[in-house]
Amino acid sequence: MDGNGTEPCSSPVCVNNPHLEALKNDILYHFSLGTSTHDLPAMFGDVKFVCVGGSPWRMKAFIEYIATELNMNDPKSEYPNICAGTDRYAMYKIGPVLSVSHGMGIPSIAIMLHELIKLLHHAHCKDVTVIRIGTSGGIGLEPGTLVITKQSVDPTFLPRFEQVILGKTVVRNTDLDPSLAKELLQCSQELNRFETVIGNTMCTMDFYEGQGRLDGAFCSYTEKDKLDYLRKARDAGVCNIEMESSVFAAMCKMSGLKAAVVCVTLLNRLKGDQVNTSHDVLQDYQQRPQILVGSYIKKKLEGCN
Amino acid sequence: MDGNGTEPCSSPVCVNNPHLEALKNDILYHFSLGTSTHDLPAMFGDVKFVCVGGSPWRMKAFIEYIATELNMNDPKSEYPNICAGTDRYAMYKIGPVLSVSHGMGIPSIAIMLHELIKLLHHAHCKDVTVIRIGTSGGIGLEPGTLVITKQSVDPTFLPRFEQVILGKTVVRNTDLDPSLAKELLQCSQELNRFETVIGNTMCTMDFYEGQGRLDGAFCSYTEKDKLDYLRKARDAGVCNIEMESSVFAAMCKMSGLKAAVVCVTLLNRLKGDQVNTSHDVLQDYQQRPQILVGSYIKKKLEGCN
Numbered sequence: 225m226d227g228n229g230t231e232p233c234s235s236p237v238c239v240n241n242p243h244l245e246a247l248k249n250d251i252l253y254h255f256s257l258g259t260s261t262h263d264l265p266a267m268f269g270d271v272k273f274v275c276v277g278g279s280p281w282r283m284k285a286f287i288e289y290i291a292t293e294l295n296m297n298d299p300k301s302e303y304p305n306i307c308a309g310t311d312r313y314a315m316y317k318i319g320p321v322l323s324v325s326h327g328m329g330i331p332s333i334a335i336m337l338h339e340l341i342k343l344l345h346h347a348h349c350k351d352v353t354v355i356r357i358g359t360s361g362g363i364g365l366e367p368g369t370l371v372i373t374k375q376s377v378d379p380t381f382l383p384r385f386e387q388v389i390l391g392k393t394v395v396r397n398t399d400l401d402p403s404l405a406k407e408l409l410q411c412s413q414e415l416n417r418f419e420t421v422i423g424n425t426m427c428t429m430d431f432y433e434g435q436g437r438l439d440g441a442f443c444s445y446t447e448k449d450k451l452d453y454l455r456k457a458r459d460a461g462v463c464n465i466e467m468e469s470s471v472f473a474a475m476c477k478m479s480g481l482k483a484a485v486v487c488v489t490l491l492n493r494l495k496g497d498q499v500n501t502s503h504d505v506l507q508d509y510q511q512r513p514q515i516l517v518g519s520y521i522k523k524k525l526e527g528c529n
Numbered sequence: 530m531d532g533n534g535t536e537p538c539s540s541p542v543c544v545n546n547p548h549l550e551a552l553k554n555d556i557l558y559h560f561s562l563g564t565s566t567h568d569l570p571a572m573f574g575d576v577k578f579v580c581v582g583g584s585p586w587r588m589k590a591f592i593e594y595i596a597t598e599l600n601m602n603d604p605k606s607e608y609p610n611i612c613a614g615t616d617r618y619a620m621y622k623i624g625p626v627l628s629v630s631h632g633m634g635i636p637s638i639a640i641m642l643h644e645l646i647k648l649l650h651h652a653h654c655k656d657v658t659v660i661r662i663g664t665s666g667g668i669g670l671e672p673g674t675l676v677i678t679k680q681s682v683d684p685t686f687l688p689r690f691e692q693v694i695l696g697k698t699v700v701r702n703t704d705l706d707p708s709l710a711k712e713l714l715q716c717s718q719e720l721n722r723f724e725t726v727i728g729n730t731m732c733t734m735d736f737y738e739g740q741g742r743l744d745g746a747f748c749s750y751t752e753k754d755k756l757d758y759l760r761k762a763r764d765a766g767v768c769n770i771e772m773e774s775s776v777f778a779a780m781c782k783m784s785g786l787k788a789a790v791v792c793v794t795l796l797n798r799l800k801g802d803q804v805n806t807s808h809d810v811l812q813d814y815q816q817r818p819q820i821l822v823g824s825y826i827k828k829k830l831e832g833c834n
Contacts, residue, residue, distance in 0.1 A: 430693070
């Protein structure tokens, strides 16, 4: 037991829920998929890598990119959205790689992960690696730097995620897989195309007041207060700030999924708050996590042949 | 002062942020709009009603519906997405009505509201009413019932929203406008098309464990634990459960915006967890908040002529 009511389990992708077996049809409502309407083992049984990110456009771009990288590109293929029956999330697949959008913030990614974990479980997937590829604000790093998350920390810099269950707060661990992080860092060093570091990532519930920005609709603190807070975060090992890593780390760990978070920093928060980089530069930055993770997946799949 | 660092302000839509004036160009990043790239007063100065909801498809359907209701329907018009430069949110406008999607969960709607409040402020809008039209799980109500929120309560049934600012927790009030709620209820009684009640709405950070569901990837409690919790919620006046109302109520109140939350209940949580209603019935349910709010807006605008 890890204090979260979970037990070690032998199932390849763990669902820690004794009630699920009794469900005749498990409707994955926010994916518009279900066990009695879709043959999940046939559709997803070969999945080995799942990449998730906030933006549906970016996750479509990723599947196109990875298809080319893996020489699985079919020029006629349009990579249909597997979740076309809903607008909550978008999902694309090519060979062993699944690409899923998760929207912004902890609740949005948590809904997606509950249904993704059940999907992988129902599909009898084994040895799955899940990587979040996202954007973030950096602290003291050059914009465009990639941060591979060591631990996801809360706004008081503690490595924990608080889940409220039936009105009571349960604390969950937010460690990510250290060997996967190292492999990704080594991959980036071999690529030698952009600065990459391993560090802590702060996960917040809000983009403006929650991250000490001065440019939200409300702001009750001074620039000095803001900078004091961000410097304390940096001193605690925080390299970047985003809004999904804590629940992502916690839920992947509880399911026995090997997981990593790779985010590009769009700006240096010690120098400003607004994302005012040109569109082309932003596009370049947002491709960097895709390029690193694409290179890693290619290497792993080639290692299997 | 209301304890949140905000002061009464004379501006029609209040931004409580002294730093904003110093910004030459305020980039509303997640809308792909900005004060130096767009003429916000020309684009939005006439807005009187803003309707927000999770799903971009539903918010597009709403603008088409309200256009017909207000006889502003242009058969050639395609109601372009004003935020077409991004996939984070979708925004549509017809006359004085703005329709904006907000994704799922508190962080996602909070980002949208920060930028919406700044947009309305920059556009010099006055006397704006904001209504969230959403879906929810009901407690002890027939599916399809509309709930107009009196107070948004947290998972311990208290009417408050906790905002973390620079690592410290600030508690904000989640009252909604009682006269607007009454007007909406009266409107529904006149329509006489579906059951409508005023009651408390519980706002959670998670759809599965956070709402006591038995069908998530993880579940460490029994059906009895779940039902005990939901019955306690009902005894505390909770009629339905969703994931955005608390921060919506808090932020609208701080900005001086008249606000209401109107959600349809898709199921009775005392009888189950899965949303397994047929597609057509779900479609009908999801149109009900649109029909009520459309009728209310029409009545208000006709009252002005």
